[in-house]
Amino acid sequence: MQLRREGRVNQFQAVQGQIKKISAEIAGQSEYEDSITNVTVNENDLSLKKLDEYQNELQRLQNENAKLNSTVEPLQEEKQKRLEKLHHVGQALKNLWSLMDTPYGDRYLFSSLIDLLSVSSEKVSDSGSLTLDIIQQAEAKVKRLDQLKASKMKELFLKKYNGLEEIWNKLHMVIPSI
Secondary structure (H helix, E strand, O other), X not given: OHHHHHHHHXXXXXXXXXXXHHHHHHOOOOOOOOOHHHOOOOOXXXXXXXXXXXXXXHHHHHHHHHHHHHHHHHHHHHHHHHHHHHHHHHHHHHHHHHHOOOOHHXXXXXXXXXXXXXXXXXXXXXXXXXXXXXXXXXXXXXXXXXXXXXXXXXXXXXXXXXXXXXXXXXXXXXXXXX
């Protein structure tokens, strides 16, 4: 009789432990103490009916958790795609700004985007930081800067050449002709 009772208590602990674990996952708690020893079983009611109620609750939670996971996975994939796109666009912005000696004031609007370049998708949590609107604005800025770069390429070349010319003069070197 005692062995049967212990077996039933163990069944209750296992089911209640799984209920707690899945409930924690659904609530967004990434860490949960997996030990079933933390589960307190009401030993006054170890009936099959009560066990069945817990098992039904466990089944409901498992279904809810599966549904939640099937919703979250595509969202995480989309988040990763957007972050990769922002990394690409942000790197292009940094390169163009550097090439064109863009003042900080002109860079300020996209400074939060540049801050995301060194962040993994798990750490991006600011609401709205990966919206399509922000991505499109950044892409439009890159496109405008590319067009501006193309139109000012000769000016940029001469500016860089003059900078080199100054360095060569300081070093007393002969300047190659253009």
